[in-house]
Amino acid sequence: MSLAILVTARNFDTYKISVRNVTNPLPTLIPKARAMQGKQANNRLVVPTKLTPPGSAPAAVARLELRNLLCTEEVPRLTLIRAPAGFGKSTLMQQAYQALQQQQVPVAWLTLDNADNDVARLLHFLRLALASLNQQAVNNQALDVGNLALAVLDYAAQMQPPFVLFLDDLEVLQNSTALALIQQLVECLPQGGRIILGSRALPDIGIARLRGRGELLEIDPLKLRFTAQETQSFLQQTCQQPLSTGELKRLHHTTEGWPVALRLASLLLQECPNNSVFVEEFSGANSFVADYLAEEVLARQPKVWLEFMLQTSLLPQLSAPLCNAICAIDNSQEILEHLERASIFLYTLDSQRQEFRYHGLFAVFLRSQLQKKYPEKIPHLHLAAAKWYLQNQRPIPAIEQAILAKDWEFALPLFNQQAEHLLSQGRSRLLVRLFELIPEQQLHRWPVLQIVHMWAVAFTRGAAEAMELLTKYENDDHAEESMVAHIVALRPMLLSILDRNDLAYSVASQTVAAIADKYVFPQAIFHTSYAYVALVMGHYPLAQQLLDHQPGQTQADAGPFTSIYSQCVEGVMELMQGRLRQALSRFRLATNIHVHGINSSTNGNTMAAILLVEVLYETGELNSAQRLLQVYVPLMREQGVPEHLISGHRNLARIQFAQGERESALQTLMELEYCGHINELPRLVANAHLERARFFLLQGHGQAARDEIKRAAELCDWPVLEQQWLFANDQHTCCEAELRWQIHFGEATSAAAQLTALIAEAEQLGRHRRALKFKILLALAFFKQGEKPKALALLAEILTSAAAENSVQSLIDEGELMQQLFVHFAQEQRLPLAEALFTEPRQLITALANANNNVGINNGSALACSDQLTEKLTRKESQVLQLLAEGLTNAAIAGQLFVSENTVRTHLRNINSKLHSQSRTEAVAIARRKGILH
Numbered sequence: 037m038s039l040a041i042l043v044t045a046r047n048f049d050t051y052k053i054s055v056r057n058v059t060n061p062l063p064t065l066i067p068k069a070r071a072m073q074g075k076q077a078n079n080r081l082v083v084p085t086k087l088t089p090p091g092s093a094p095a096a097v098a099r100l101e102l103r104n105l106l107c108t109e110e111v112p113r114l115t116l117i118r119a120p121a122g123f124g125k126s127t128l129m130q131q132a133y134q135a136l137q138q139q140q141v142p143v144a145w146l147t148l149d150n151a152d153n154d155v156a157r158l159l160h161f162l163r164l165a166l167a168s169l170n171q172q173a174v175n176n177q178a179l180d181v182g183n184l185a186l187a188v189l190d191y192a193a194q195m196q197p198p199f200v201l202f203l204d205d206l207e208v209l210q211n212s213t214a215l216a217l218i219q220q221l222v223e224c225l226p227q228g229g230r231i232i233l234g235s236r237a238l239p240d241i242g243i244a245r246l247r248g249r250g251e252l253l254e255i256d257p258l259k260l261r262f263t264a265q266e267t268q269s270f271l272q273q274t275c276q277q278p279l280s281t282g283e284l285k286r287l288h289h290t291t292e293g294w295p296v297a298l299r300l301a302s303l304l305l306q307e308c309p310n311n312s313v314f315v316e317e318f319s320g321a322n323s324f325v326a327d328y329l330a331e332e333v334l335a336r337q338p339k340v341w342l343e344f345m346l347q348t349s350l351l352p353q354l355s356a357p358l359c360n361a362i363c364a365i366d367n368s369q370e371i372l373e374h375l376e377r378a379s380i381f382l383y384t385l386d387s388q389r390q391e392f393r394y395h396g397l398f399a400v401f402l403r404s405q406l407q408k409k410y411p412e413k414i415p416h417l418h419l420a421a422a423k424w425y426l427q428n429q430r431p432i433p434a435i436e437q438a439i440l441a442k443d444w445e446f447a448l449p450l451f452n453q454q455a456e457h458l459l460s461q462g463r464s465r466l467l468v469r470l471f472e473l474i475p476e477q478q479l480h481r482w483p484v485l486q487i488v489h490m491w492a493v494a495f496t497r498g499a500a501e502a503m504e505l506l507t508k509y510e511n512d513d514h515a516e517e518s519m520v521a522h523i524v525a526l527r528p529m530l531l532s533i534l535d536r537n538d539l540a541y542s543v544a545s546q547t548v549a550a551i552a553d554k555y556v557f558p559q560a561i562f563h564t565s566y567a568y569v570a571l572v573m574g575h576y577p578l579a580q581q582l583l584d585h586q587p588g589q590t591q592a593d594a595g596p597f598t599s600i601y602s603q604c605v606e607g608v609m610e611l612m613q614g615r616l617r618q619a620l621s622r623f624r625l626a627t628n629i630h631v632h633g634i635n636s637s638t639n640g641n642t643m644a645a646i647l648l649v650e651v652l653y654e655t656g657e658l659n660s661a662q663r664l665l666q667v668y669v670p671l672m673r674e675q676g677v678p679e680h681l682i683s684g685h686r687n688l689a690r691i692q693f694a695q696g697e698r699e700s701a702l703q704t705l706m707e708l709e710y711c712g713h714i715n716e717l718p719r720l721v722a723n724a725h726l727e728r729a730r731f732f733l734l735q736g737h738g739q740a741a742r743d744e745i746k747r748a749a750e751l752c753d754w755p756v757l758e759q760q761w762l763f764a765n766d767q768h769t770c771c772e773a774e775l776r777w778q779i780h781f782g783e784a785t786s787a788a789a790q791l792t793a794l795i796a797e798a799e800q801l802g803r804h805r806r807a808l809k810f811k812i813l814l815a816l817a818f819f820k821q822g823e824k825p826k827a828l829a830l831l832a833e834i835l836t837s838a839a840a841e842n843s844v845q846s847l848i849d850e851g852e853l854m855q856q857l858f859v860h861f862a863q864e865q866r867l868p869l870a871e872a873l874f875t876e877p878r879q880l881i882t883a884l885a886n887a888n889n890n891v892g893i894n895n896g897s898a899l900a901c902s903d904q905l906t907e908k909l910t911r912k913e914s915q916v917l918q919l920l921a922e923g924l925t926n927a928a929i930a931g932q933l934f935v936s937e938n939t940v941r942t943h944l945r946n947i948n949s950k951l952h953s954q955s956r957t958e959a960v961a962i963a964r965r966k967g968i969l970h
Contacts, residue, residue, distance in 0.1 A: 087165055089130045089145045089202070097262065097270045097295075099128050102255065106132040106232060107139065109198070112251045114222050115232040116243065119257040120379045120395075121332040122296025125234040128260065129202050132232065142169045142199040153211040159184045162221070166191055169199045185217060189224050197228025206235035215240050222246070238377040257379070257395075261293030270295075274302035281703075283315045290318055292396055300324040320400030329401050333380060344371050345380070345394075346409065349402030350417050350440075352433070353385065354392040361424040362417050415441045422446070432458070432466070439473045448474075448482055455488040460557055462597040462641075467492035487522045494526060498676040498715065499533035506530065521551045525558030529565040532572070535678045535717050537760060541569040560598040568605045572760050576802065579609065584927055600626045604644050606925065608763050614804030615957050616651055616841040621923025623648035642671045646680040650763070653687045656844040662691045673707070676715045681708060682723045682764035689727055690849065701731065722751040723764070726773050734851045738781040745773045767809040767846070779817050780853065788817040808837060809846055816850060819857045831861050840961035909950060909968070916943040921960045921969050 106115060106128075117125045136143045144165040152158045159181065166188065179187060209215050219241040222231055233239070246252040262270065267288040271279055279287070291297040301318055308314040320326065334342060347363050348354050359368035372392055375382045381398035385391040394402065406414065418441035425434035431454055438447035451470065458467055471479075471489045479485050486509055494502035510523050524547050531540035544566040551559045567582035583606055607622035626644035645668040652661040665688040672680050685708035692701035705724045712720025729744035754770040771794075778787040791814040798807035811834050818827035838844060847854055909917065912933070919929045926940045933940075944956065951966075953959040963969045 086147050086149070086161060087145055087168060089126075089133050089147075097266045097273075099124070099131060099266070102128055102259065103131045103135055105253075105255075107135045107141075109228075111230065112246075112253050113225050113230050114246055114251060115230065115253040115255065116239075117232065117234045117255045117260070118236070118238060118379055119255075119260045120236060120381050122294060122299075122328065123257055123260040124295040125236075125260065126204055127295075128255075129204060129232060129234050133200075133202055136200055143202065144168045144199075145202045146204070148203060148205045148208050150208050153209060153214055155211065155213050155217065156181050156184065158209075158214050158217065159188055162217075163188050163191070165201060166195065169195060169201070189220055192221055192229070193224040193226060195226060195229060197226050198230070199228075200230045200232060202232050202234075204234040206233045206239050207237040209239070212240070236379045238379075257383070260295075262288070262295055262298065263293065264288050267291075267293060267298060270298055271302055271305075274299070275305050279305075279311055279315070283311055286315050287318065290315075290396065294395065294397060296328065297325060297397055300328065320397035320402075321404040325397060326401055326404065329398060333398075334405075337380065341371065341375065341380075344368070345375070345402055346406045347413070347417055349394060349399050349406060350414070351421060352393065354382075354394075355390055357428075358421065358424055362420040415443070419443055419446070426450070436470060439470060444474075444478050448478065448485070452482050452484055455485055456557070459488045459491055460597065462495075462600075464492040464495035468496050483516050483519055487519055490522065490526060494530060494533075496674060498674070499530040500676075500715070502526070503530050503534070517552075518555065521555040522558045524550045525555075525562035525565070528569055529561065532565065532569050533675075533677050535719055537569050537572045537762075540565070541573045541575075544569055557598065561601065564598065564601045564605055568608070571605070571609055572762060574759065574761055574801070576609070576761075579605075583609075584925075600641065600644055604647055607647055610923070611647075611651065612761055612763055612766050612805050613802055614808060614837070614841060614843075616654060616805075616843055617921070617960065618923035618957075620648070620651040620655070623651060625923075642668050642675065643677065643680060646672055646684045647763075649687055650683050653690070654845045655842045656848070658691050658694070658845075661687060665691070673711055676711065676717070678717050678719055679762060679764040681711055681717075681720055685711075686723065686727050686764075686768070693731055698731070702728070718751045719757070719765075722748040722770070723768070725751070726768060726770065729773050730776070730849075733777060733780055738777070741777055742781075745770065745777060748773070761803070766803065766806050772809065772813070775813055775817075776850075779813060779820050784817045784820040788814055788821065791817060808834065808843065812846055812850060812854070815857065816853055819860075820853070824860065827857060828861055828864055831857060840957065909947065913943050913947050913950075914968070916940060917947055917959065917963055918969060920944070920947075920956055921963070 105111070117128060119125055133143050133145060146161055146165045148158075152161070163184070203218070206218070209218070218233075218239070222241065225231065243252065247254070264285065268284050271284060271287070287298070287301060291301065300322070301314075304318075304322070304324060305311060305314060320329070337345075344359070344363060344365075348359050351358065351362070354372060356369035356372060359372065360366055372382065373389065376384055376389070376392065381395040382392050383395070385393060393399075418437045422434045422437035422441060422443075425431070425437060431450065435447060435451045435454060438450060441447070455467065467488060471485075471492065479489065490502060490505045490509060493505055506523055506526060509519055512519075527547075528540040528544040531537070531543065544562070547562075548566065551562055553559065563582050567579045570576075570582065571579035583602060603622050603626035607619045607626065610616075610622065611619040623644055627641055627648055645664050649661045649664050649668075652658075652664070665684055669684040669688055672684050685704055689701040689704040689708075692698075692704060705727055708727075709721050709724040712718060712722075712724065725744045725748035729741040729748070732738075732741035732744060749770050752770070757765060758769050758771060775787045775791060778784065791810050795807050795810045795814065798804070798810060811830060815827050815830040815834060818824075818830060834847070838847060915933060916929055919932055924932065926937050926944075929940050930937045944959075947953070947959050951959050951962045953962050960969065
């Protein structure tokens with residue numbers, strides 16, 4: 037085999053190269069070159085230089101984390117930056133190039149193009165690049181290709197490290213000899229020498245071997261895409277009109293951080309009068325994005341790949357068997373692997389490379405192209421996918437594909453079989469999405485689907501829309517018994533969500549026997565809803581009775597959502613009675629109910645998570661609370677449940693305020709106010725005003741606080757609301773805000789008189805959490821009016837209660853005035869550095885409470901009693917006590933121990949007698965202090 041190269045040089049900028057019979061692979065070429073070493077060739081190659089990095093894109097975001105990774109000395113000899121077009125490979129490489137230059141590390145750059153498949157041309161530029169690393173002139177001695185390759189590799193092997201060679205656009209190299217040359221160049225690098233490659237595709241240069249030897253650093257599209265913070269930074273630089281937080285999140289989610297899509301979006305936003313509408317509608321079908329993808333991606337692909345991508349774009353996830361079924365081929369796995377290696381916006385979802393998905397924008401673009409070219413194929417493709425899913429025991433995606441195919445005779449019977457099961461599993465968002473695809477007239481023959489539709493909307497789209505559906509179905513003369521049962525069950529829940537608890541209680545009371553036992557799910561929901569509104573209206577015994585004796589309800593029968601709902605209502609009862617530890621256990625249980633390995637219910641878990649945060653916040657676990665709130669507050673806005681909206685927004689705003697992020701805190705309260713306006717729930721607006729009043733008060737702005745309290749007072753009938761057991765307003769009411777203002781800026785003596793009466797009323801009703809808040813304010817009132825002994829004595833009592841339930845934040849939230857009272861208390865107990873302890877709330881409460889107990893200020897408190905038990909607990913009593921500490925009810929304890937509830941009550945009486953306690957909560961607290969519980 038011979039290798040002949042003909043070069044005709046006309047000037048420095050133009051050249052013509054023809055290669056005849058270039059068949060020698062590099063491993064064969066090199067030994068031949070060594071045999072010819074020293075011989076000169078007569079041909080000379082004159083080509084243009086390409087050794088300058090491209091300019092960075094306008095307003096390029098500094099990729100600091102990735103850049104710093106590329107600039108560390110510990111990075112392996114080869115770095116491969118591989119991603120589709122527009123992911124900023126060259127920009128990142130240029131930033132690393134500049135950073136290394138500033139570190140005085142020798143760097144060289146070479147941008148490749150199609151002509152570099154000519155080995156002689158590639159070798160010439162590699163020699164120029166390597167020579168520039170040592171700032172040496174290139175030897176103009178003419179060499180044939182073999183000797184030139186040998187010279188380049190020998191030169192690279194002998195170079196003095198450290199140095200970095202950047203090779204961009206490597207995907208243009210298709211010549212096996214050229215790729216072999218790059219592989220040999222990597223292999224011969226000295227220790228400390230590095231090459232950074234930028235490529236759209238996976239190059240055939242022995243990547244697997246380098247990966248196995250730990251000599252490869254890979255940066256893929258998932259690492260290259262912008263983070264949410266980088267998206268925000270980029271759009272702030274490029275958009276004249278700033279985007280809201282929600283718009284930024286939406287655009288980041290749509291683009292999946294694809295830099296060029298964000299660049300195109302920023303250009304379009306400059307001409308768009310309405311950011312919100314643009315962000316909502318931006319997709320892969322946008323003409324700018326479509327043109328880019330058509331030119332940069334589709335135009336480069338073989339027709340067989342293009343047809344495959346168009347047909348499979350309808351699938352949310354791709355697997356070879358599924359693609360074979362809808363494309364009527366048998367080589368889908370091979371095509372999928374080719375597309376993934378070529379970085380055609382296809383991502384693998386598992387380590388076995390069996391499941392894939394397209395980038396979201398690319399999938400939308402492909403679907404729009406399919407609609408233009410082959411609209412008649414779309415229903416057949418969906419139907420083929422539905423049948424494959426069904427054959428493989430995957431009915432849920434089969435239903436969706438059948439609905440998309442608009443084959444109602446196939447889709448609706450299948451949907452009807454699965455709808456109730458999906459509802460009981462809490463998959464309401466999926467259900468609503470599916471119902472949106474079905475014309476209304478198609479549901480008339482399917483009453484079960486109508487029922488499920490009503491519930492799904494109630495759980496996701498809000499009570500107002502669900503009430504419209506309920507009224508519509510209720511007025512249907514052909515409504516079946518099952519429909520009536522579900523309407524009866526749903527109405528109290530919807531009325532409660534609409535903040536009409538009095539009407540909800542009245543309706544529930546009148547229809548308590550209207551649902552037959554065979555309708556397990558609606559009956560379970562009805563009894564839990566009835567229990568909740570009974571609690572709200574102050575009928576605690578009735579609420580407890582309804583929860584303890586729900587006919588026919590088991591988790592298996594009624595589904596996990598009903599269990600979550602029931603646990604939440606019981607937890608609310610415990611929370612309002614001041615039993616934070618038990619409420620915490622119950623809410624943790626509710627948030628962790630799973631089905632088939634995943635959270636069972638978005639709406640149920642959202643409800644439980646907001647309640648869990650209420651306790652986490654109160655116990656001072658602010659970091660955990662904030663993480664949950666950032667996820668679940670946006671979800672709760674969609675459902676519009678008043679208590680959870682108020683609680684979630686208020687706690688998030690308080691955490692932000694405590695962190696010094698006051699603008700964020702006020703923004704959160706504005707969002708709560710907005711929710712109140714759009715859902716026509718004035719209590720939400722009033723609570724936003726109350727919380728702003730608290731912020732102003734803590735900052736010393738008395739008049740601003742007074743104005744906010746006045747606005748809140750005008751929005752609601754607060755005397756009525758304060759008689760209701762609303763957990764979001766149990767401690768936080770207009771009355772509480774007014775009393776706090778009086779303590780700080782008005783008449784503390786008058787406030788103290790009112791608080792004394794309020795405490796007695798709350799304790800009589802069993803609302804111990806509310807009573808604790810009023811006691812805290814009373815202690816501050818005593819302190820403010822100069823009655824220091826009264827304030828310290830009451831604080832001692834408060835600290836005992838707080839330590840028992842780990843209730844700290846109600847104290848800390850009172851700000852500087854409470855801190856001053858703490859300092860006086862610490863001085864009284866001779867505790868040093870109380871001010872420093874204030875930064876650790878839980879440690880402070882524990883330290884002060886323990887000091888209080890040790891010196892006996894509590895005057896005979898059970899917590900201060902002797903560590904010696906008058907009589908030891910039996911084994912069964914110890915088991916009951918342990919389960920009690922975990923937050924279980926009497927019924928749950930009975931189930932765990934296989935005894936009756938009466939037996940559990942007997943054990944509890946014995947435990948209280950032996951521990952000298954007066955309640956379950958006190959028994960647990962004493963047992964913890966004595967070391968009985970661990």
